Amino acid sequence: MPRVSEAHLAARRQQILDAARACFARNGFHATSMQDVISEAGLSVGAFYRYFKSKEELVTAIAEQVIGRVSDLLDEVRAVDPPPPIEDVMRRLLQTVDPQFGPDGVFPMALQVWAESLRNPDLAEFVRGIYGRVRGHFVEIARDQQAAGRLPADADPEAVGAVLFSMIPGYALQRVLLGHPDPETFLSGITALLHAPDKN
Amino acid sequence: MPRVSEAHLAARRQQILDAARACFARNGFHATSMQDVISEAGLSVGAFYRYFKSKEELVTAIAEQVIGRVSDLLDEVRAVDPPPPIEDVMRRLLQTVDPQFGPDGVFPMALQVWAESLRNPDLAEFVRGIYGRVRGHFVEIARDQQAAGRLPADADPEAVGAVLFSMIPGYALQRVLLGHPDPETFLSGITALLHAPDKN
DNA sequence: CTGTCAAGAACGATCGTTCGTTTTACGATG
DNA sequence: CATCGTAAAACGAACGATCGTTCTTGACAG
Structure with a gap:
C-alpha cells in the first residue's frame, strides 16, 4: 500500500x-x-x-496563519530588555511591520480576516484570542515604561496599552488604504505627542 | 403613461x-x-x-454611504472653536463614534468596506478620497493645537494628525473584535501619554 | 494482490441576471 | 367625469454560468 x-x-x-x-x-x-x-x-x-474538508476550513487555516504572523511580529519586538523608551519600542515595531504593508504582506489579508471574523464565530474566537494576547503585550510594555518612570505614576497600564496597540492597526490601515505616511514620519508624530507641553 | x-x-x-x-x-x-x-x-x-445595474453597483453604493457616514461623524467634531485640548477633542470624537461599534453601527460594515476596497478599484479610490479628507481634518486639529502651544513648536502637524487619526480605526478595531475598552478608559490612556514625564 | 492516493468527470445547488408578461398610473379624448 | 390607450414600472419564471463537493476510476507503492 x-x-x-x-x-x-x-x-x-x-x-x-x-x-x-x-x-x-x-x-x-x-x-x-x-x-x-x-x-x-x-x-x-x-x-x-x-x-x-472544505473551503471554509482552508480559509480558516489561512486566516489563522495570517493573524498568527501578525502576532509573532509583535512578540519579537517585545523580547527586548531593558525596556527602551516608548518611541524606540514603537520604532522597532513599525519597522518590523513595515514590509508587511505591500500587496504581498500580511496586512492586506488581515483586513479580509477582520471582515470574515464578523461572520465566522470560530474565526472570531481565534482572532479574539490572538489579539487579546497582543494587546496584553502592549499592556506589559506600558507597565515597563511606568516602572521606568516614563509614564505618570497614576496611569492605567491597560489604558495606555490599548492606545499603543490601537496605533498599529490604525497605522496599517493608513498605509494600506492611503499609502501614507512612512514609519519615521509617523514616529515623529508620536514623539511630538509624548513631548506635549503640560498645558493639556 | x-x-x-x-x-x-x-x-x-x-x-x-x-x-x-x-x-x-x-x-x-x-x-x-x-x-x-x-x-x-x-x-x-x-x-x-x-x-x-448590478449587485456590485449596490455594494458600492452601500459602501460609499458607510464610509461617508464615518467621515461625517468626524466632520461634526472638528466644527468646534476655539480648539479645546487634545484630550477633549478625542473625547468628543470617541463619544460620537461610540454608538457605531455595535452590530448595527457603521464600523462592523466599515471592516467589510476596507476589505472590499482591496479588490474594487473604484471603491478604493472613493475610500482613499474620503479618508484622505478625514486625515486632513486631524492634521488641522494638530495645527490648531500647535498654534495654541499644546504641541512642540517643531512638531510636524501631518505626522501628529496621522497618529491621532490612527487611534480611531485602531480603537474601532479593538471594540469590534475584542469588545474593549470603553471610551473613557481609552481616553485615560491618551491622557497618560500626553502627560508623560520628559524622560523619553 | 491490497489498500492508499490522485485524478477529474459529473452533480446538485445556487448564484446573478435577463426577458417576456402583467399591472399600474397618467394624459388625452369625448 | 368616465373611458381608454399607452408607456413606465413591477413581476417572477427561466437561464446559463459557476460554485463547492462527491464519487467512480485507475495508478502505483508495499
Whole structure:
C-alpha cells in the first residue's frame, strides 16, 4: 500500500496553503474559486479534498496563519530588555511591520480576516484570542515604561496599552488604504505627542 | 403613461438601500444573495434591476454611504472653536463614534468596506478620497493645537494628525473584535501619554 | 494482490441576471 | 367625469454560468 511519507503529506498541505494564500491575496476569499486554488497548486480536485474538508476550513487555516504572523511580529519586538523608551519600542515595531504593508504582506489579508471574523464565530474566537494576547503585550510594555518612570505614576497600564496597540492597526490601515505616511514620519508624530507641553 | 413621482422613485431606491444595509450587516456582502436583499425590501427581482445595474453597483453604493457616514461623524467634531485640548477633542470624537461599534453601527460594515476596497478599484479610490479628507481634518486639529502651544513648536502637524487619526480605526478595531475598552478608559490612556514625564 | 492516493468527470445547488408578461398610473379624448 | 390607450414600472419564471463537493476510476507503492 502506498503509504506516503509524513513529510510528503505535510509538504502537500503547505503547497495548498501557499497557493491559497497567493490566490486569496490576489482576489479575496470569496472571489477565488476552489478551481483557482487547485490550479495554482497544480493539483486535482480530489487531491485537495484529501487535505482539507472544505473551503471554509482552508480559509480558516489561512486566516489563522495570517493573524498568527501578525502576532509573532509583535512578540519579537517585545523580547527586548531593558525596556527602551516608548518611541524606540514603537520604532522597532513599525519597522518590523513595515514590509508587511505591500500587496504581498500580511496586512492586506488581515483586513479580509477582520471582515470574515464578523461572520465566522470560530474565526472570531481565534482572532479574539490572538489579539487579546497582543494587546496584553502592549499592556506589559506600558507597565515597563511606568516602572521606568516614563509614564505618570497614576496611569492605567491597560489604558495606555490599548492606545499603543490601537496605533498599529490604525497605522496599517493608513498605509494600506492611503499609502501614507512612512514609519519615521509617523514616529515623529508620536514623539511630538509624548513631548506635549503640560498645558493639556 | 405612468411617470411616477420623482419622490416615489427616490423612496424606492432608498428602500432597497435600507434592505441591503440590513442584509449586508447581517451576513456580509458576499454571503447575501440578491434574493435576500430583494425579499427584505419586499420587491421583485425585476423591480430591483430597474434601480441598480448590478449587485456590485449596490455594494458600492452601500459602501460609499458607510464610509461617508464615518467621515461625517468626524466632520461634526472638528466644527468646534476655539480648539479645546487634545484630550477633549478625542473625547468628543470617541463619544460620537461610540454608538457605531455595535452590530448595527457603521464600523462592523466599515471592516467589510476596507476589505472590499482591496479588490474594487473604484471603491478604493472613493475610500482613499474620503479618508484622505478625514486625515486632513486631524492634521488641522494638530495645527490648531500647535498654534495654541499644546504641541512642540517643531512638531510636524501631518505626522501628529496621522497618529491621532490612527487611534480611531485602531480603537474601532479593538471594540469590534475584542469588545474593549470603553471610551473613557481609552481616553485615560491618551491622557497618560500626553502627560508623560520628559524622560523619553 | 491490497489498500492508499490522485485524478477529474459529473452533480446538485445556487448564484446573478435577463426577458417576456402583467399591472399600474397618467394624459388625452369625448 | 368616465373611458381608454399607452408607456413606465413591477413581476417572477427561466437561464446559463459557476460554485463547492462527491464519487467512480485507475495508478502505483508495499
